[in-house]
Every structure is written in structure tokens, then in C-alpha cells.
Amino acid sequence: MVKLTIPAPxxxxxxxxxxxxxxxxLAMRLMLKGLGPRTIVSVPACCWTVVATPYPxxxxxxxxxxxxxxxxxxxxxxxxxxxxxxxxxxxxxxGFAGDGGTADxxxxxxxxxxxxxTNAIYAMYDNxxxxxxxxxxxxxTPLGAWTTTTPVGDxxxxxxxxxxxxxxxxxxxxxVYAATVNPxxxxxxxxxxxxxxxxxxxxxFHIFTPCPPGWRYPSDQTIEIGRKATDCxxxxxxxxxxxxxxxxxKGGSLRPVTExxxxxxxxxxxxxxxxxxxxxxxxxxxxxLLRLESGT
Amino acid sequence: MTLxxxxxxxxxxxxxxxxxxxxxxxxxxxxxxxxxxxxxxxVAAGTLPAQFVKVESEHSALQVCISASALGxxxxxxxxxxxxxLMHELxxxxxxxxxxxxxxxxxxxxxxxxxxxxxxxxxxxxRDTGWIQFYAESNQEVLDTVLQAYRLAEDPAIRLPVxxxxxxxxxxxxxxxxxxxxxxxxxxxxxxxxxxxxxxxGVPARLGSFTGPKEYVEFRREVAKAMERVPEAFHRIExxxxxxxxxxxxxxxxxxxTGDADAVLVTMGTMTTTARTVVDEMRAEGxxxxxxxxxxxxxxxxxxxxxxxxxxxxxxxxDRSFTFGAAGxxxxxxxxxxxxxxxxxxxxxxxxxxxxREVTPNHxxxxxxxLLAGKGPETRWMDLxxxxxxxxxx
Amino acid sequence: xxxxxxxxxxxxxxxGAVVASELLAQAAFLDGKRPQSFPFFGVxxxxxxxxxxxxxxxxxxxxxxxITTPDIVVVLEPSLLRTQPxxxxxxxxxxxxxxxxxxxxxxxxxVPARRAVVDANQIAVxxxxxxxxxxxxxxxxxGALVAASGVVSMTALDQAIEEFVPARQAxxxxxxxxxxxxxxxxxxxxxxxxxxxxxxxxxxQLPEGPMATLSSELIHxxxxxxxxxxxxxxxxxxxxxxxxxxxxxxxxxxxxxxPVVRYxxxxxxxxxxxxxxxxxxxMVEEV
Numbered sequence: 001m002v003k004l005t006i007p008a009p010x011x012x013x014x015x016x017x018x019x020x021x022x023x024x025x026l027a028m029r030l031m032l033k034g035l036g037p038r039t040i041v042s043v044p045a046c047c048w049t050v051v052a053t054p055y056p057x058x059x060x061x062x063x064x065x066x067x068x069x070x071x072x073x074x075x076x077x078x079x080x081x082x083x084x085x086x087x088x089x090x091x092x093x094x095g096f097a098g099d100g101g102t103a104d105x106x107x108x109x110x111x112x113x114x115x116x117x118t119n120a121i122y123a124m125y126d127n128x129x130x131x132x133x134x135x136x137x138x139x140x141t142p143l144g145a146w147t148t149t150t151p152v153g154d155x156x157x158x159x160x161x162x163x164x165x166x167x168x169x170x171x172x173x174x175x176v177y178a179a180t181v182n183p184x185x186x187x188x189x190x191x192x193x194x195x196x197x198x199x200x201x202x203x204x205f206h207i208f209t210p211c212p213p214g215w216r217y218p219s220d221q222t223i224e225i226g227r228k229a230t231d232c233x234x235x236x237x238x239x240x241x242x243x244x245x246x247x248x249x250k251g252g253s254l255r256p257v258t259e260x261x262x263x264x265x266x267x268x269x270x271x272x273x274x275x276x277x278x279x280x281x282x283x284x285x286x287x288x289l290l291r292l293e294s295g296t
Numbered sequence: 297m298t299l300x301x302x303x304x305x306x307x308x309x310x311x312x313x314x315x316x317x318x319x320x321x322x323x324x325x326x327x328x329x330x331x332x333x334x335x336x337x338x339v340a341a342g343t344l345p346a347q348f349v350k351v352e353s354e355h356s357a358l359q360v361c362i363s364a365s366a367l368g369x370x371x372x373x374x375x376x377x378x379x380x381x382l383m384h385e386l387x388x389x390x391x392x393x394x395x396x397x398x399x400x401x402x403x404x405x406x407x408x409x410x411x412x413x414x415x416x417x418x419x420x421x422x423r424d425t426g427w428i429q430f431y432a433e434s435n436q437e438v439l440d441t442v443l444q445a446y447r448l449a450e451d452p453a454i455r456l457p458v459x460x461x462x463x464x465x466x467x468x469x470x471x472x473x474x475x476x477x478x479x480x481x482x483x484x485x486x487x488x489x490x491x492x493x494x495x496x497x498g499v500p501a502r503l504g505s506f507t508g509p510k511e512y513v514e515f516r517r518e519v520a521k522a523m524e525r526v527p528e529a530f531h532r533i534e535x536x537x538x539x540x541x542x543x544x545x546x547x548x549x550x551x552x553x554t555g556d557a558d559a560v561l562v563t564m565g566t567m568t569t570t571a572r573t574v575v576d577e578m579r580a581e582g583x584x585x586x587x588x589x590x591x592x593x594x595x596x597x598x599x600x601x602x603x604x605x606x607x608x609x610x611x612x613x614x615d616r617s618f619t620f621g622a623a624g625x626x627x628x629x630x631x632x633x634x635x636x637x638x639x640x641x642x643x644x645x646x647x648x649x650x651x652x653r654e655v656t657p658n659h660x661x662x663x664x665x666x667l668l669a670g671k672g673p674e675t676r677w678m679d680l681x682x683x684x685x686x687x688x689x690x
Numbered sequence: 691x692x693x694x695x696x697x698x699x700x701x702x703x704x705x706g707a708v709v710a711s712e713l714l715a716q717a718a719f720l721d722g723k724r725p726q727s728f729p730f731f732g733v734x735x736x737x738x739x740x741x742x743x744x745x746x747x748x749x750x751x752x753x754x755x756x757i758t759t760p761d762i763v764v765v766l767e768p769s770l771l772r773t774q775p776x777x778x779x780x781x782x783x784x785x786x787x788x789x790x791x792x793x794x795x796x797x798x799x800x801v802p803a804r805r806a807v808v809d810a811n812q813i814a815v816x817x818x819x820x821x822x823x824x825x826x827x828x829x830x831x832x833g834a835l836v837a838a839s840g841v842v843s844m845t846a847l848d849q850a851i852e853e854f855v856p857a858r859q860a861x862x863x864x865x866x867x868x869x870x871x872x873x874x875x876x877x878x879x880x881x882x883x884x885x886x887x888x889x890x891x892x893x894x895q896l897p898e899g900p901m902a903t904l905s906s907e908l909i910h911x912x913x914x915x916x917x918x919x920x921x922x923x924x925x926x927x928x929x930x931x932x933x934x935x936x937x938x939x940x941x942x943x944x945x946x947x948x949p950v951v952r953y954x955x956x957x958x959x960x961x962x963x964x965x966x967x968x969x970x971x972x973m974v975e976e977v
Contacts, residue, residue: 002947015906020959058502066504074356078363081347085318112352220960
């Protein structure tokens with residue numbers, strides 16, 4: 001028999017409509033492995049609206065509700081209110097939204113859900129642009145990235161503004177639990193989901209989800225790019241429980257960010273000076289994270 | 297049965313309480329606010345064991361109701377004016393999802409300029425979102441219609457959301473006697489929701505879904521067919537309610553002395569009360585006038601107006617809002633209904649009470665007077681001075 | 691006044707079928723024609739089947755429907771011949787142009803139309819257009835289309851590529867030129883038998899709301915891939931990384947714990963090849 005490091009049951013069906021090498025598909029697969037079959041997931045307009053396949057089929061082995069792009073936070077508040085009213089005490093309520101639907105147009109509803117202490121999990125799968133509409137910049141698109149609305153040319157060098165700190169916004173609401181997860185580290189991913197599942201109150205996941213067409217890399221590199229993102233310090237893995245930080249992957253010193261940037265076409269126009277600035281920022285952010293963890 | 301003096305907003309809250317709603321989404325807006333305040337008190341006092349969700353916008357209020365309803369809960373929210381407009385996208389969602397939400401709407405004018413007065417532009421601009429719409433004349437009618445609305449919304453053959461509207465201040469903040477039915481009576485009229493086609497934990501299903509052109513039209517047709525079943529279902533529901541309470545508000549269109557009338561005014565909401573009194577006065581003076589109160593606006597009861605057109609030669613439709621380039625929205629609906637009739641009475645559109653202006657007995661008399669004098673068809677702003685050429689020529 | 695020429699393109703998301711239909715329209719315009727081009731308004735996914743249309747006429751077109759009886763069908767990816775009804779409605783005196791390197795096998799399609807083939811993958815790769823797994827073949831195929839049909843002039847196509855292809859214009863022009871010379875007309879190797887009309891089922895009974903309840907495993911996504919993973923089990927360590935990292939859940943295990951690819955769902959992304967610690971999985975070309 002085979003020894004598995006993550007749960008065997010599959011609650012995401014094959015036959016879905018994700019692009020080859022899609023990390024958001026893996027993110028859903030791992031999230032549902034951690035939460036189990038008595039999950040109700042609310043999905044706004046995002047890649048997963050399409051990935052979940054057209055009527056009359058569904059790609060999820062759980063109950064799924066569609067909601068408009070801006071209202072996921074409110075939707076999971078409504079689902080929890082109904083579950084409480086109907087005596088459904090053993091269900092997990094999950095909002096599963098993209099970065100545009102969370103960091104931009106859905107931020108108000110997310111803030112409302114966190115502030116009113118809805119007993120639910122909100123997961124943002126972050127592919128760092130509006131991918132379902134064909135790669136337009138969002139507030140979560142990183143500095144310098146090419147998208148169709150941040151083109152590269154003589155007068156423009158990709159996105160001119162840095163990425164919005166969604167974890168920082170979420171943590172300002174003091175959720176009971178918030179964590180970063182990455183499908184390249186499935187054991188860490190599922191462990192955090194299982195931990196969150198045992199808690200009550202507002203919980204948040206920031207999921208790092210590389211996108212082959214949108215980030216311009218070959219589909220077989222998805223896991224490798226996700227791994228580089230964490231090991232270069234671009235996307236550190238940590239969790240915050242009742243305000244206490246815990247960095248869950250520390251592999252000695254960080255790898256240079258060039259390894260991450262050079263693997264993706266969306267950054268191909270960046271010059272060494274650009275990457276040096278990114279490296280300095282990543283180093284500073286990493287030190288800040290370690291200080292938050294040590295409480296100094 | 298308890299007789300209490302209460303506002304229209306209290307009537308909304310008492311009805312939601314008697315309906316044993318399970319999830320309430322609350323966000324304030326003048327002049328709706330006291331509805332959710334009163335519901336908060338009911339919940340805090342333990343009178344109503346509901347989940348009271350304090351949302352950060354009307355948009356989220358309706359999303360909370362949609363999602364809660366999708367899981368099988370009975371839901372209520374209330375709004376007004378700008379708040380209803382912010383809900384616009386979700387109004388379509390609620391109807392397309394077939395969620396039987398009942399929502400109280402206090403009809404208020406739409407900015408700019410800011411104004412708090414009664415005006416039907418807020419709900420009229422949402423008339424094609426797939427919601428059933430009732431307009432109430434009195435606080436009693438507000439309370440009774442909310443209870444009837446739950447029966448209608450949750451009817452297995454309907455399953456559509458309903459708004460029950462009331463004129464700002466003329467009902468929302470006017471107190472008058474209202475009979476509140478006992479809980480046991482309401483329970484026998486309105487049992488717990490028979491939730492169908494809802495999500496069930498542990499059962500894989502996707503509610504909402506997406507389609508190509510292939511099935512989309514079928515789903516829209518299903519909504520349209522459900523709307524077509526509303527008049528018959530509502531008639532049955534109101535008869536049942538009447539058998540329990542002795543009260544009826546007259547169905548989709550309530551007729552008053554229209555049987556032999558030479559001229560009939562069609563009214564909505566609070567102006568109806570004043571108009572009814574004027575009808576009696578003018579009848580006493582020998583004028584054969586009548587009144588048709590339009591209570592159910594969506595689905596529009598077109599057949600009732602074709603029936604009315606067989607009996608009368610002059611109809612004036614009184615609207616508290618307008619449709620640019622045409623007439624009042626109710627007037628355009630009546631005109632559309634009569635196009636398929638072999639009887640084509642003179643049809644005038646009167647715009648009155650916009651932005652919270654009073655609709656006075658003099659207005660009503662003037663409108664009847666114009667109809668009886670053979671004027672029209674015309675579209676006339678009753679609150680404004682007559683057109684200059686009319687003044688010049690007498 | 692000439693009749694309208696209707697061309698239907700079939701490709702996969704990422705191959706450039708939609709751009710091909712637009713370029714053809716631009717070229718026709720440069721030839722003095724009144725063209726029209728549009729994609730099928732579906733949801734585009736990299737690798738998923740895509741359809742696009744071009745109409746060409748001497749006069750303004752008076753129709754805005756999709757093309758159901760094309761004069762020409764252009765297939766950018768040969769595996770679509772097996773999985774998509776690409777030849778539906780193709781006129782008897784029409785033309786079927788297929789991008790393939792294996793004409794004998796791929797053209798056993800019972801249509802009476804003339805057939806042309808071009809190995810556009812090889813041309814695209816030679817000019818560095820796209821990747822080995824997903825070459826961007828549209829300009830090479832358009833060159834072949836010009837040679838096989840004369841529907842636009844090569845001068846116009848060349849100019850359209852120069853003006854409207856957003857990047858690597860020189861490589862794309864060279865690819866079109868190569869496609870023009872590489873196209874070959876082939877004989878059908880199967881006699882034509884008229885297709886049997888597909889049975890049209892009754893309109894499905896809709897439930898009481900927009901509720902989807904069937905599993906997406908009814909949908910086979912094998913047609914999305916051009917390469918398939920093959921596991922060489924003799925060196926497999928049963929680490930299950932292939933299963934763990936598969937976005938399509940396309941792996942299961944046999945009773946001994948060895949991975950089994952569920953080929954009906956594998957989209958050929960290649961993650962399993964890269965992530966396999968002992969490197970015992972390889973991608974092989976679909977045939």
C-alpha cells in the first residue's frame with residue numbers, strides 16, 4: 001500500500017475546466033481535503049466559476065453556491081447565519097475567491113465579514129491578476145509585472161505600484177486565525193486547513209497560486225515556481241493565531257529572488273537594478289516577519 | 297388578535313416577527329431604519345429567535361439573505377431608495393436563484409438632489425429584476441401583505457422574491473391602528489418554509505451555475521412562468537388569509553365604484569385613501585367616478601385592466617414617478633395592456649406626489665375633472681404650473 | 691459578384707486560432723474585400739478547443755451568425771479531428787486544411803472535401819514561435835491556407851502579419867512563407883460516406899432552479915493535451931508525488947500502490963514529470 005502525506009478522499013472532481021498546470025485547481029483540491037465533505041463553499045466570479053464546469057455538471061463533491069464577484073464575505077455570513085438558524089452545527093463555511101474579488105472589489109464584504117466575526121473561512125487564491133478575463137492587473141499584482149493593462153513598452157515597465165498587503169489588512173481585523181499556504185507545500189497547506197477547521201470565528205487563508213498563461217511560464221513549472229516563491233522569500237509561509245506569528249517554513253537563508261523572477265515571462269523586461277530593489281524589499285520584509293514571530 | 301397603534305415600519309417588523317423569520321440582514325437608511333431597530337429589539341428580547349446579521353451595506357444585506365435562503369432559511373431585510381439601488385445586481389441574483397426572500401422597501405426619492413420624500417422611482421427602476429412587487433395603502437395592508445408575501449414567495453410553484461413597499465413618512469412614520477394577528481393564527485396560515493432546490497450539506501450540487509446560450513433561455517423562461525402563476529396563487533392565498541382574519545385588501549387590483557364609472561383613476565400606495573374619499577364626495581355631487589387601486593405591480597395584472605376598459609371610457613393613471621420620454625410607469629403598463637384590448641378608452645398619465653409632495657383632494661378632483669371634461673389623452677405634471685400655451689389660451 | 695467564402699478555424703486555446711481568423715480578415719481587407727471575423731463566444735482556456743470564423747465577400751456582409759456550412763475548415767491541432775465535430779457542414783467541394791505531421795492517420799475523416807496538410811508545428815518551432823508543447827502555429831497555417839485556397843493573396847497576408855501581429859513579426863512572416871511552400875494536397879484514404887445525423891435528445895427537464903448536480907467527471911478533458919505522461923513503473927518509488935501535485939486529480943493507485951494515469955482526464959500539463967523525484971515519468975506525443 002502507498003503511504004500518503006495528505007488525505008486520500010478527493011472532493012474536487014476531474015473533468016474540470018482549469019488550464020493545464022492550474023494552481024487554483026490544486027488549491028481547491030487541497031482546501032477540500034482539509035475541510036471534508038460537509039463544507040459549503042461560496043464562489044464569486046473568478047476562474048473557479050468556469051473551472052467548476054457548466055450546467056448541469058459541477059466539479060466539487062460538496063455544496064457550492066455562486067455569488068457575484070464583490071460579495072463573498074457577505075455570502076459566507078449568510079450561509080453561516082442560515083446554518084446556525086437551521087441547527088447545522090457540523091458544517092464548514094468556505095468562501096473561495098480570487099485576488100481581484102478579494103483585494104479589490106470584494107474588500108468591503110471581506111472586511112464586514114471579519115468585523116462581524118462570522119464563523120467561516122475566507123480563502124483568497126492569489127494568481128496576482130484578473131486571470132479569468134485574460135490577465136488584467138489587480139491590487140494584488142506585484143510591482144513590475146506585465147499584464148494586459150500594465151503593458152511593457154518604451155513608456156511603461158509593467159505594474160508601477162507594489163502589491164497590496166491583504167494579509168496586513170486582514171490581520172488588522174484580528175481574525176482568530178490567518179495563514180499563508182502554497183500548493184507547492186501540500187502537507188503544510190492541509191495541516192493549516194485542518195487546524196483552522198477546528199477553530200471558531202473568522203479565519204483567512206492567503207493561497208499562492210501560480211498561473212501558467214498569466215505568468216507566462218510552461219505549465220509543468222507550476223509547483224517549481226511556487227516553491228521558489230517561498231524559498232526566495234517572495235511568499236513566506238506563516239500562520240497567525242490570536243495575534244501570534246509562526247513561520248512554518250524556514251530553510252536557512254533565502255534563495256536569491258532572481259531564481260523566481262527569471263522563471264516567468266511576465267518579469268522578463270526587468271533589469272538587474274529592478275531585481276536588486278526587489279531583493280532589498282524581500283530581505284526587509286523577511287526580517288520584519290521574523291521579528292513579528294519572535295515578538296521583538 | 298391585538299389592536300395596536302403603530303407605524304408602517306413597525307408593521308413591517310411585526311409581520312417579520314410573526315412570520316418567524318430565521319435570518320435578518322440589517323443596515324440603516326432613512327426612513328427605513330426603525331424597521332431593523334425594532335427587529336433588533338425583538339431578537340434581543342428573545343421574542344424572535346432569529347440570526348440578526350449586522351452588515352456593512354445594503355449590497356451585503358441582500359447577499360446575506362440570498363445565501364441564507366439558498367440553504368433553506370426564511371429571510372427578511374428592508375431598505376429604501378439609494379440602498380435599493382445599491383442592491384440592483386443582487387436583486388437579479390435573488391430572482392434567478394429562486395430564493396423566496398421578502399423585503400420591505402420604504403419608497404423614497406432618489407438623489408440628487410438628496411431628498412427623503414415619498415417617491416416610487418426607487419422601486420419602479422427595479423421593476424424588471426424578477427421580484428414580485430406590492431404597493432401598500434395602509435399600515436394594516438403592510439402587515440398583512442408581508443405575511444401573504446411569504447406564502448407567495450415560498451409557494452412551490454412560484455419561489456420568487458417579493459418586495460412589499462410603503463410610502464416614506466406617509467406610512468413609514470405615520471402611526472394608525474393595526475390589527476396584529478396572534479402567533480397561532482399566523483402559524484396556521486404560514487407554516488415553516490417548505491425548502492426546495494436548496495443546498496444540503498454533504499450533497500454535491502452547485503446552485504447558480506453557469507451556462508451557454510443553450511440552457512440560459514430555459515432558466516429565464518422558468519422565472520417568467522413562475523411570474524405568470526402569481527395572480528392565481530395570490531388570489532388563493534389572500535382568500536385563505538381572509539378566512540382566518542376577515543380581512544382582504546382586494547387582490548391585485550382593488551376596485552372602488554368602478555362598475556358604472558365614466559372616469560376611473562388608477563392609484564398606488566397612500567394616495568389611494570384620499571382618492572377614495574374624493575370619489576365618495578364627487579359621487580354625492582352626481583359624478584360617476586371610480587377608483588382602481590393597483591396593489592400588485594409585478595407581475596403586472598394586465599387582464600384586470602382590459603376588463604376595466606370594457607366598463608369605462610376614461611382612465612387616468614396616477615404615478616409617483618416617471619419614465620423619461622413617456623409617462624408614468626404604471627401608465628405605460630396600462631397602455632401596453634390595453635393595446636391588446638378591443639376597448640381603447642382615453643388614457644391619461646398624471647404625475648403627482650413626486651419627491652414627497654402631498655397628493656391632496658384638490659389634485660384628485662382636478663384629475664377627475666380633466667377626465668370628465670373630455671381632456672386628454674395627456675401626460676400632465678400635476679404639481680407644476682400648467683404649460684404656458686395653456687395659460688395663454690385659457 | 692462573387693459568393694461569400696466562409697472559413698471555420700478549429701484550434702486550442704493558446705494556439706492562435708482567433709488571431710488567425712482576424713489576420714485572415716485583415717489580409718482580405720488589404721485585398722480589397724469586405725471581411726468579417728469573430729470567435730465563438732465561449733470560455734477560453736489554454737488547451738481547450740476553440741472555434742473562430744472568417745467570412746470574405748466583395749460586398750458588405752449581411753449576416754452575423756456562426757458558420758455552419760463552411761467552404762473551408764482549418765484545423766490547427768490534429769487531435770481535434772478525433773474529439774470535435776470539426777468537419778460538420780463542410781461543403782462537398784470545400785477544403786479541409788489540417789496541421790499535422792501524420793497525414794495518413796489523421797485524414798481518415800469521411801468528408802468529400804479536398805484535403806491539404808501542413809506540418810505547422812515544425813515550422814513554428816523552427817522560428818521560435820511558442821514552445822515545444824504549445825507552438826503558436828497560426829501564421830504558418832495561414833501561409834498554407836493561402837497556397838491551398840488562394841482565398842487571399844500572399845502579399846496581403848504578409849502585410850497583415852507585419853501590421854497586426856503584436857510581436858515577432860519577422861519570424862511570423864517567415865513562418866507564413868514556409869507554410870505557403872510546405873502545404874501538400876493529399877488524397878482521401880477512405881471512401882466518403884455521408885454522416886448519419888446525430889440524434890437530438892429531448893430538451894432536458896430543468897430543475898426548480900439553476901442547480902447543477904452531475905459530476906464533472908462526465909467531461910473528459912483528454913482532448914486538451916498533445917503530450918501524454920507515461921510512468922516507467924520499474925523505477926517508481928511509489929512516493930505519490932505525481933498524485934499529490936496533479937491539478938486534474940488524474941492519478942490513482944493500483945493495488946500495489948503504483949500510480950495509474952487516468953488518461954481521460956489528464957490535460958498533459960507535465961507537472962508530474964518535473965516533480966517525480968526518481969524522474970520515471972516522461973511525456974510522449976499523442977498519436
